[in-house]
Each structure stands twice: as C-alpha cells, then as structure tokens.
Amino acid sequence: MNRALFERLSAPMRNRIQMMVSRAVLQLVDDAGGIQAMQFSGLSDELIEGAERFQDYGFTSVPLPGAEAALVFPGGLRSHGLVVAVGDRRYRLKGLKDGEVAVYDDQGQQLLLGRDGIRLVSSLKVEIEAPEVAITAAEKATITAPSIVLDGEVDLGGEGGKPIGRHGDAVVADKVVASTTKVRAA
Numbered sequence: 001m002n003r004a005l006f007e008r009l010s011a012p013m014r015n016r017i018q019m020m021v022s023r024a025v026l027q028l029v030d031d032a033g034g035i036q037a038m039q040f041s042g043l044s045d046e047l048i049e050g051a052e053r054f055q056d057y058g059f060t061s062v063p064l065p066g067a068e069a070a071l072v073f074p075g076g077l078r079s080h081g082l083v084v085a086v087g088d089r090r091y092r093l094k095g096l097k098d099g100e101v102a103v104y105d106d107q108g109q110q111l112l113l114g115r116d117g118i119r120l121v122s123s124l125k126v127e128i129e130a131p132e133v134a135i136t137a138a139e140k141a142t143i144t145a146p147s148i149v150l151d152g153e154v155d156l157g158g159e160g161g162k163p164i165g166r167h168g169d170a171v172v173a174d175k176v177v178a179s180t181t182k183v184r185a186a
Contacts, residue, residue, distance in 0.1 A: 016076025024048055026067040026086065036062075038083055040069060051081035063088060064106055 024040035027047075036053040051071055055061070067088040071081040091106045097115050104110040109122040120126065135141060 019076040019078055020073050022048075022071050022073065022081075024051075024069050024071055026063055026065055026069060028065065029062050031062050036083075038069070040071065040081070042071075042078075046078070048078065048081050051083050053083035053086065061086075066090070 022042055024042040026038060027041055028039040030037040036055070038051045038053055040048040040051060042048045048071065051069075063086045067086050069086045070084045072084055073081050088106075091104060093102045093104050093110060093112075096102060096112075100115060101113040102110055107124070109124065110120075112119045112121070
C-alpha cells in the first residue's frame with residue numbers, strides 16, 4: 001500500500017482522534033436534572049450543547065458563564081460531550097502552600113484547609129443549622145464581636161446589664177447572686 005492511499009484511508013480515524021478532547025468556554029448551565037447539562041462555545045464558532053458534567057460525590061457547583069472547561073467526546077463524535085473539569089481563572093485562589101485545599105466562589109468567600117489550620121472567610125452571613133452544636137477547644141475559644149445574642153433575647157455585649165452566671169459563680173434558686181463584673185447581659 002502506498003503512502004497516499006494510507007493517508008486517504010486513515011484520515012477519518014485521525015480526524016476523530018483529534019476531535020476527542022477539546023477546551024471550551026462555558027455559556028449556559030442547566031442544573032435542574034440529575035446531571036448538569038452545559039452549553040459551550042468551542043472551536044471556531046462551534047456551539048456544544050447538552051454536554052454532561054459529572055461531579056464528585058458530595059461536591060457540586062454551578063460555574064459562571066466564561067469559565068473554561070476540558071471536554072472529551074467518546075469516539076471523536078462532537079454530538080455528545082462529557083465535561084471532565086471546569087475551572088475559572090478569574091476567581092481561583094492563588095498562593096496556596098503545597099498540600100493546602102480550598103473551596104471558594106466568585107464573591108470572595110472561601111474555606112481554606114491550610115497548613116496553619118482551617119479558615120472560613122465570608123463578607124456575608126454564616127449560618128450553622130443543626131439540632132446540636134458542640135465546640136471543644138483544648139486551650140481557648142475566642143469570640144470577637146460587638147454583640148453576642150442568645151435566643152434572640154440576651155445580649156452579652158452590653159455593659160451594665162443583668163449578671164450572667166459563669167462556672168464558679170454563686171447561684172441560688174436559678175439566680176446569679178455573685179458574679180464577675182466582666183461578663184454582663186444587656
């Protein structure tokens with residue numbers, strides 16, 4: 001078989017292999033179904049619709065338009081793309097140390113599992129919802145806030161308020177009779 005004939009016969013297979021992996025830019029996300037369906041702009045004006053995004057169990061996200069992705073197309077058929085990874089360099093945290101892990105978003109919120117400990121950063125409200133919350137600190141627990149409200153009623157941040165019982169304070173008939181002057185309720 002001569003080279004020209006081989007080239008002509010193998011061209012369709014070569015093209016399909018070359019079309020198996022692609023980079024693309026995210027346009028839309030449909031998060032309503034059991035698996036996300038995404039729309040991308042790909043090769044020179046190519047519109048990739050209905051690409052399926054598999055996500056690791058326990059982790060999910062809805063990336064913003066403009067995020068970049070790596071897609072694979074089984075058999076080189078561009079009609080059924082599978083999203084392997086989505087990243088967004090506009091918001092990615094930079095400067096992490098080796099071994100550190102972070103979860104982040106476009107609003108600057110982040111959860112960092114760092115070499116020095118865990119850090120949660122948000123300029124928005126942070127809520128913990130559970131039937132019971134336990135905090136155990138072997139050395140010290142610190143709360144820095146201008147006001148601490150318990151059950152929507154007792155504000156521990158006010159000066160001159162009702163005494164609050166602390167460990168070791170004298171309590172008679174469920175009333176604090178002798179307490180420190182440092183911790184007061186408004």
